Amino acid sequence: MQESSFFARVDRVCFAFLKLLVGVSFCLMIFSVFLSIVMREFGFEGFPWLEEASQYLVVWSVFLSAAVLARRNEHISIDIFYSQSSPRTRKIINVLSALLGIGLIGYLAYMGWGFSYTAYVFNDVSLSGYLPVWVAYVSIPVGLGLTALAYLLWLADVLKGQHQ
């Protein structure tokens, strides 16, 4: 009993932290684009890497949000059949979705780790020459890895019947 509530608390704290990161990278993205307009229009020499940074931030925000959405089962689906089906069928679909998510997304995260690590080892930089690209690539293994984990936690919820 004690243990399960401890896990639930860790789960909640981590989830809140994840949402914080999603929101922060999103806000930074909006701010960075706005900053580049202001700098250009007020005659400052812009940072040559700022546009790349904005793109990287949106990618980070998206792949982290994938985990948040997976944890709450909020990824978009076509629910014409699902909404008409019995609780039992729904549970089967949910379990299969979660397994697909754990397997495929986890696998892609692992693959993403490979090319991020290569880019790190080889010191690849962005087109502007100012940003190391692994900083952006690693959003794939981290974001998708967390997403696979989120599907695992959600699977536990589904199996426990906490999600209909």
Added chain:
Amino acid sequence: MITTIAVLVLIVLLISGFPLWLVFIASGFTLLTLASSGIPPDMLASRMFSSLNVYALLAVPGFIFAAELMVRGGMSQRLINWVTVLLGRVPGGVPVTTIVASEVFGAISGSSTATVAGIGKVLYPGLRQSAYNESFSLGLITSMGAIAVIVPPSITMILYGAVASASVGDLFLAGIGPAILIGLVVTLYCVVYALTHSVTSQQQAWNAQEVWRHTREAAWTLGAPVIIFGGIYSGFFTPTEASMVLSVYALIVSTCIYKDLPWRDVWHVALESALLTGKIFTIVAAASVFSLVLVFEHIPEQIVHVLTGWDMSPLMILLMVNVILLIAGMFMDPNSAIVVLVPLLLPIAQAAGIDIIHFGIIMTVNLAIGMFTPPFGLNLFVSTSIFNVSTGKVIKGVLPFIWVYIFALAIISYVPEISLFIPNLFH
């Protein structure tokens, strides 16, 4: 055969209600495994990154955030009050406002999804308040977003210009006629709908004092298009950047002028916008994985070769091209479709004597329709997430509009003058 299996997997998973992004990835992997084409899975992960690492995509989160702020900050409610006081009693008044607003917004953003997010979020409550039902309102907004690709400027046309070696300027001019035609055809449908479904507004008689009051109240919201248009056409910022300027403007108006949005709620709005963006972009990334496998396997080429193998009249070729593009639009995003299909279809079209600019417009209109045809239509998913309704409802809503658009497409395809009239004035 392999393609059939992959498409079957896609359709079965899709209908059973699996998360869409998983469906696209699973279908991609199925195709990959069966065809054993030697694409290492690393490339699929790498594609997920690259498909989102695109500057022009920033307009989508930008306009989503701006629209969320305008809705929460009371800016859009004031706009709706103004529109309904002006046009509430006219049959189809609010839908026509939506149509015009989408065309105008499309001329700013060039992004179909951003138009749905920007216009839809703001005007959907207006449609509902004017007693249009959920299905009609969703269908109108989701389908009218696609006009952004047809009204210049349009990234799809720029891409077509590059691949087909056609003048982008001429394409832009040629897009104006079809965009107006589609607007008129949809307007006609909406007016007929309003009359036959006897949608009547509860508005009282037209009253100059009321109009003035609401105009004053909505002034800051009405300032938004002025800033955006003025900013773009006097060269202060690009359409993509405009979305961020609008966000900052909406933030200031909502928190400091109307004061309907407390500062502590701003964070909540940002987080919600980030998650909405995530819902849409994870599908974009997953669909790009599926597209990559299709391209590696030369599947679009195979389909085109089968369908165009027969001897056909130019009219039949146009019809065939339209069918191919409508099918492509169901599964691919417009930009990938242009890159892959233009080199295949353009020679066929040119051999049949179809003008290169006219053909560009035909492709653009087809792919615009693809933005809201199931199963893969990004506008559908934008509507699903921003209005928080089921995809089933959105799909049901767009069905009549798909036919309305196809009707307009037929006219545009068979009457080249609609496209070519304006560019010819300039030659």
Added chain:
Amino acid sequence: QTASAETYEMRVGNITSNDAQELSAKMFIDLVQKKSNGEIKGQLFTGGALGSNDEVMRGLRLGSIQANINPTGNLNQFVPQAGVLTLPWLFPGNNPTQQIENITRILKGQAGNAIKTMADQKGFHVVSLFGLGPNQIFLRDYDKSKSVVENLKGKRIRTISGQEHTETVNNWGARSVQMSLPEVYTSIQQGVIDGFDLPAAVTTKLKYHEQAPYVLMTNHIVLTQYIAVSKAWYDKLPANLKKAVDEAGAETEALGTDAYVKEQNEALNMLKTNPKMTVVELTEADRKALQDMNKKGVWTEVKKNPGKAEMLKLLEADVAKLAK
């Protein structure tokens, strides 16, 4: 084709379509197929069908895509020292023909070899390096009563990112703006930018000159083309096929050079004969003024990087050799 021989697949990625770059890619494929007696089968994916440049380069590293053709600006991400190839006023020549042909000759020297060695360490086997063509500055507005330098002052000019490109324009008192290529058309139309920095052939193909009627014939940065094959794939080839690939690469250099010379000259002719366009030739004084600003600016800046300084020394030696 012999039945017993194993055939190898060579997928080639190319971002553009209908241009000399695509043509060079096709030449390379034809040569590889011919020289390998059909044991290597080439397939061209044009128009960016395989994805963005860095995506294709990652594919090369994995061995899933076997070859890629692009300007060297895209190699800089992996071999930063190659950035010096995009320094302005580096390659001798008074017109595109001379400049393009000179690059191809110069890069057969030590600098070219050094770049190939470095690329090899990053997973890319570079088989061709040849001239692509000079950049010109295209402007929306131009005041004929003022000098070229005065005209450039304060102008917002779109360049690709990368220190050599951005600093070159900034040194002139103009401001470099980064923006993806598809956004350039409407941005210049609406005046978000005042001009852009591209080769004539790219500009006319994308019809971007429609919105920028003034061409300053600066010929300042001359772009270089490379063809790289996947090292992972190349290393697995039998010796005779390795030789076929290398020879095909070397022969493509010559053919590609001719294709680019033709393409740039056609584009320039088209611009010069187009009544809507104004082509501004630079006077010796104009050129000298721009050169001085860049020598003081971006050249000094680049030399601060030891790797790039080293590469520049090699290149300058190769250039000097050519002059003899």
